[in-house]
Structures are given as C-alpha cells and as structure tokens.
Amino acid sequence: MTDELHPITLRVNGIPHQVNVPARRLLSDCLRHDLGLTGTHVGCEHGVCGACTVLVGGVPMRSCLLLAVSMDGEQLTTVEGLAAADGTLSPVQQAFAECHALQCGFCTPGFLTTITAALVEQPDPSRDQAREIVGGNLCRCTGYQNIVEAVLRAAELMKDEA
C-alpha cells in the first residue's frame, strides 16, 4: 500500500507548522523528522518510558502513542518550548541543573515536560507527590533521588518567581 498524505497544521511552541503526513506517522516522528525538533526523545516507543512526553493543550501526553494526523489543529509544547526566547532556563530546567537531576540526559525532555505540567496543577507538592509526579517516567542513570529533589526545587523557584 502506498501512503496517502494528509495535510495537518500543528502549532508547536507557538509556531504554526503545516505538514503532510501519512496516517501511520507517530507524533514523535513527526516532531523529530518532519519538523526537525529532535529535543523530543524516543525511548521505548510503546508508552512505557515517558521520554517522548509532550504537552498537548498544556497537558502531558506520550507523543509515541499519538498519530500526527489525529493532532491536526492542536497546540503542542515540546522541550524546545520550555526555556525563554533569550535562552533563560525555565524553573524546572533550572532546578534540574542545580540538583544534578540528569546524567546522560536521554530521558530528560520527558521529565521536564511532565514536571512542568504537573506543577501547574500541584504548585506545592510533598515529597511523596513529587515521586508520584515522575512515576510514569523512566530514568536509567540517576536513581531518581535528584529528580525528586528537582521537582521540589522547581516548585520553590516558581514560588519565588510568583
């Protein structure tokens, strides 16, 4: 079967993109291959690891479990959209740097997007809640302790900002 292409519009980090995709194109691949936004990482590609998590309309979803064609018209935020235009790190990114919450960095984009969305809902998480926030993301380097610290530190930074 030859792939029929479907025209879609995605607004990614505020910028509209028009792209023609076959129905089978995963959103993760559309972001990386069609739009060149390689910050979104693809780990397990079946929804387990969380590395490819992006925000759709502000809420986290696994981009490897979404078909790009089904996202027509959606507003997406990827890890590239977290820092300010001048490169200033977001509170979650700043906290990751301060707390040494990454080693190889492969899983980091998914953690950053997941935590960014969660702290909007829960601006003052307890340590237990912080653990639960990152419970759906896998990291094979850090042992998670510093990631949990970074969640709490990010909440602190956001409070200072407010």
Add this chain to the structure above:
Amino acid sequence: MKPSAVSYSRPGSVDEALALLTEHGSGAKVLAGGQSLVPLLSMRLAAPERLVDINSLAELGYVRVAADGVRVGALARHAAVLADRPAAERQPLLAAALRWVAHPAIRNRGTSVGSIVHADPAAELPAVLSVLGGTVTAASTAGRRTVPALELFAGPLETTLRPDELAVEAFFPALPAQTGVAFAEVARRHGDYALCGVAALVRLDDDLRIVQARVGYLSVAGTPRVLELTGPIAGRSYDAELAEAGRLAATELDPEPDIHATAEYRRQLAQVLTARTLQSAARSAAGVAAGVPA
C-alpha cells in the same frame, strides 16, 4: 516499531463513522484515545486497513450523571471521568479504580469506553463494569443494542462486538441503598499493569449485616472474573473479619503465571485483596470511613 501503512478517515458525525465501519468491516479499526491501539500498531500486532478516527465526535465526550447511574461517552478521557465529582459520588468505584489506570499522561488521552472494549484482562475498567453489572451501548448502521458486561468480554483483547459496531457509551449503574464498594490492586509500580486487582461490592441489611458480597478481578484470567462470595460471610457484621471470602476466592480462581508473577503469587494476592477490599466496601456501605488501607 512503526505502524504499517494504513488509510485514514476522520468522520464528522456518528452516522458517518458508522457508515465507514459498515463499509470497511473487519478491515477497519476505531481510533479513540489510541493509548492501547497505537502501541499495537507500532508493534504490528494490529495492522488494520483503515483507521476510523472518532476524535472529532465531540458529542461523545460526555459524562452524564443521573439517578440510575453514570453514562460515559466514547470520547470521554479517563482524566475527565476521574475528575468528575458528581460521577464519583454516584458511582464511587469509578474514581476509586481510575486512579489506578496507568499514569496521568496516558489518562489525559485514553478513553474509558476505549479501555473497556479493548478488553485487556489487566485493565481496571472492564472489571469495574463487570462487578457493577454495567452495560455498553453498541451502535451500527443497523441500530443500537445494549450489551451487558458479562456478555461483552470474549477473551483477551476480544469482545463480542461486531466489526461494524461502535461502542458509543458505557453505563455504570448506581449503587443500591446500603451498598459500598472498594478497589485495590498490586503492581510493581503505581500505574503499571496490575499483577492482581480487585473491585469489591458489599450490600448490607438494616442491621448492617452482609447480604451480598460480589468481587470483580483483573489480571487473573483472560477476561474479567466476577465471583459471588456471599456464602461464607452472609450475616456477618459490617466490621467483621472476612478472611473466609478470600479463601473461597483463592479456590475459585485459577490464574496463569507470567514473567511478572507466578500463579501461586497471584492467587495469594487475590485472596488477601479480596478480604481487604470486601472489608473496606462493607465499612463504606455502613457509612463508616474506610479504615482499611488499600
């Protein structure tokens, strides 16, 4: 790990969706949240000729609460059902179980009706629908029919719905008076597939004694199992020990081993969780704050 080539339709109405399903029959697959379907496509365990994407059918995104129960439309996401307070008040087992369904990123997209008709034996909602005696409404160009949960699940990932049918709604009946429910499961990590999960329902008489004890199980068989366990504990007070019901469940169930757990371990989990959730459900039925940790 990429889906095979597939054609795609995004109908703008339920009628249009049903016409597409009639036209394409068993070659078509309905795409709602896709949180189970997309991995199956990526692993090429499923390779439909056509996807019928129902994500434009906003009229199916409802959670309706009435005196007789909660109706959930085919496009209501788990997260929306979980956040619906009137639904949680009318049928507390919904919210109690939904908080165990995967992680927020999955619940934000996955649909409750989709999870039911995906019929994964490790999923929470098929067991919830089964223990409550709920139903699924299936629509096709030939009309609508209501399928009771106990006639819906045919095997792992298999239902009795026809290829031309769209599951448009799930109905979770409200609880009778003096009835309580509870849910618990054991997974290696919260949000992972359950090694064993239990949804319990207990009804009491006017003296707060048990007159009915019914338990639904996930991850112990190819389809949700429902056991009537009233026998050994009938007439017990709401705050009694209910270990006999757990022992009965352990003899009735015949779980399979897999890489996550042996059959013996699953049976042990079922026994312990049965007694524990029944006790919790009985306390809830009596209006006592559930003092048994899940």
